[in-house]
Amino acid sequence: MPINSEKNTDIDSLHSSTGLKAVEVETITSKLNVFFWAMYDLANTIYSMVIVSLIIYRYILVIGQLEHGLTYGQASLIFGLVQGIMQAILAILVPILGAFSDNAGKRKPFVISLGGITLLTASLLGFFHDIFIVLIFYVLSNVAYQLSLIFYDAMIPFIASKEDIGKVSGFGVAWGYLGTIISLIVLLPLMLMWGDVVSDPNQGNLSYGYTGYWITFVLPMILYLVLTIPFFFVREKQKKGKLPPIRKVISDSILQVRTTFRDIKHHRPMFIYIIAYFLIANIANSLILYMMPLITDGLIIGSKGKASDIFGIIFILIATVSAVIFTYFVGAFGQKYGPKKGFYLVGFLWGVSLSIGIILIFALPYIDIGLNIPFIFSIIMGLVAGPALGGTWTVNRIMVTRLAPKEKFGEFFGFSDLSGKVSSSIGPIIFGAILLTADIIGKYAWGWALIAVAIIMAIGLFILTFVDVDES
Numbered sequence: 001m002p003i004n005s006e007k008n009t010d011i012d013s014l015h016s017s018t019g020l021k022a023v024e025v026e027t028i029t030s031k032l033n034v035f036f037w038a039m040y041d042l043a044n045t046i047y048s049m050v051i052v053s054l055i056i057y058r059y060i061l062v063i064g065q066l067e068h069g070l071t072y073g074q075a076s077l078i079f080g081l082v083q084g085i086m087q088a089i090l091a092i093l094v095p096i097l098g099a100f101s102d103n104a105g106k107r108k109p110f111v112i113s114l115g116g117i118t119l120l121t122a123s124l125l126g127f128f129h130d131i132f133i134v135l136i137f138y139v140l141s142n143v144a145y146q147l148s149l150i151f152y153d154a155m156i157p158f159i160a161s162k163e164d165i166g167k168v169s170g171f172g173v174a175w176g177y178l179g180t181i182i183s184l185i186v187l188l189p190l191m192l193m194w195g196d197v198v199s200d201p202n203q204g205n206l207s208y209g210y211t212g213y214w215i216t217f218v219l220p221m222i223l224y225l226v227l228t229i230p231f232f233f234v235r236e237k238q239k240k241g242k243l244p245p246i247r248k249v250i251s252d253s254i255l256q257v258r259t260t261f262r263d264i265k266h267h268r269p270m271f272i273y274i275i276a277y278f279l280i281a282n283i284a285n286s287l288i289l290y291m292m293p294l295i296t297d298g299l300i301i302g303s304k305g306k307a308s309d310i311f312g313i314i315f316i317l318i319a320t321v322s323a324v325i326f327t328y329f330v331g332a333f334g335q336k337y338g339p340k341k342g343f344y345l346v347g348f349l350w351g352v353s354l355s356i357g358i359i360l361i362f363a364l365p366y367i368d369i370g371l372n373i374p375f376i377f378s379i380i381m382g383l384v385a386g387p388a389l390g391g392t393w394t395v396n397r398i399m400v401t402r403l404a405p406k407e408k409f410g411e412f413f414g415f416s417d418l419s420g421k422v423s424s425s426i427g428p429i430i431f432g433a434i435l436l437t438a439d440i441i442g443k444y445a446w447g448w449a450l451i452a453v454a455i456i457m458a459i460g461l462f463i464l465t466f467v468d469v470d471e472s
Contacts, residue, residue, distance in 0.1 A: 029164040029168070033235055034160060034168050035230070036233050037231065038168075039175070039229075039230040040111065040152055040228055041152075041175045042227050044118075045180055045183065046223055047141070047221070047224055048145065049183035050183045051122050051138075051141065054292050057292070057293055058197045058296070060078070060131060060134065061293075062207070064131050066129075067130065070131075072435075073435055073436035077435070079135075080433065081428075083428035083432075084426065084432070086139050087425035091422045091425060094421055107236060108231075108236055110148070111152050112228075114144040114147050114148035115144070115228055117144035118142075118148065118224075119221050119225055121137045121138075123217055124137050125138065126211070126216055127214050155234070184316065186220055187210070187216075187220075190215070190216050191209070192310070196306070200297045202442055209309065261415070264412065264415055268468075269403050273400075273464070273469075275460075276463040277419050277460070278419045279423070280347070280460035281392060281396070281419070281423045282426055282457070284388075284392045284393075285423055286453050287385070291316060294450075297443065298361050299357065299360055300366035301375070302366065303369060307366075311369055315378070315379075318379065318382040319383070319385050320386060322383045322384075322387060323389060326387035326390075327387050327390030329387070331395065334394065334399075340399075340464060340469055342395035343395050343461065343464055344461065350388045350454070352384050353381050353384040358451060358454075360374055360381075362444060365443075396420075402469050403469055430449070430453070431449050434448050434452055
């Protein structure tokens with residue numbers, strides 16, 4: 001798993017909501033089978049990092065301004081609204097598809113089919129410079145990608161024994177981080193050949209840069225395809241029997257969500273935490289999507305007032321490596337001193353990173369790469385943001401295990417995951433609305449956007465103080 005994604009590997013009851021026999025889970029772990037499974041984790045990171053985190057937002061900005069006569073702020077708002085609506089729809093589909101995966105008894109075919117949709121639609125992005133067509137292909141590819149993860153995560157107990165589930169999940173996470181590094185290496189030569197994207201008119205003439213060539217989209221997706229091939233050979237335990245009617249699966253899933261929500265409302269500490277986490281997770285979800293343009297259009301890190309995409313990649317790599325190294329210690333802190341204190345540490349890390357970013361945006365017109373104080377502080381910002389991001393997800397898992405009754409671990413984990421996904425629909429809309437002011441106040445709009453998410457996080461941390469949790 002890369003830093004720009006969260007997986008819920010906690011397994012709910014494996015009984016079908018239709019009354020069918022319980023699913024037969026795996027009792028023996030095959031290392032080769034796990035390797036085949038984890039290769040999809042490596043592959044899907046190529047898509048999430050290259051398309052979602054690095055390219056799509058600024059690609060939309062350039063298309064909107066050059067091809068449709070939109071302003072920077074207008075294009076930002078359109079993207080934010082589309083992204084927010086898409087995430088809201090996904091939040092509705094997640095619990096339904098989760099139940100569907102249990103009842104279907106077969107997950108691998110759905111991963112492959114949805115992966116194929118992602119492969120096709122993402123590959124086509126570079127052939128069009130029409131904002132509506134590009135947004136349609138992006139939404140299709142991203143929805144298919146995120147839905148595939150539901151079935152992919154649900155495969156774990158059917159390819160690994162109960163005792164090895166944690167290890168297998170961790171192995172997949174490690175492969176995901178490797179995918180992040182591979183993604184950055186793939187893009188570097190393209191940037192060197194065709195130059196940087198210029199999406200901010202204040203930095204010079206607008207330019208597609210390396211995103212103006214279809215190969216920029218096709219090459220990573222070819223790699224995605226190649227890395228997915230081993231997944232075809234995964235063996236999973238499958239439920240025997242006929243698939244129940246889809247209408248019943250959907251109605252049972254909605255009923256389950258309503259029942260869980262009612263149970264959580266009666267469990268006051270968990271209910272308060274869900275509200276707090278909704279606000280805290282917003283910052284992580286927002287910065288995953290806007291990290292690259294924050295570096296290039298907000299901080300403007302480069303040379304002589306023109307941002308460098310190559311440094312943007314280096315910055316994300318720094319944050320990723322920092323997350324790999326230090327997230328463990330954030331989790332260990334939360335485990336030892338309690339999840340509330342763990343979240344206070346996460347909030348402190350976010351506060352340091354955001355404060356550096358806000359000060360640099362408002363104090364300097366741009367940051368030159370080199371041995372100078374502003375550039376050094378921008379590096380520190382990335383180093384601190386990595387474990388802040390990873391710690392957000394890690395401490396959440398610790399908190400839910402402390403709050404949820406043992407017999408409801410799966411349901412409560414699922415609801416916290418749902419809260420995070422709903423939260424991810426709010427961030428882009430907030431960013432899009434604030435960045436609309438960029439047409440008037442320029443790069444300072446990025447500073448105000450960071451201030452907004454910081455305030456939201458602070459409110460979430462304040463609400464967290466009312467959560468009664470065993471910190472022992």
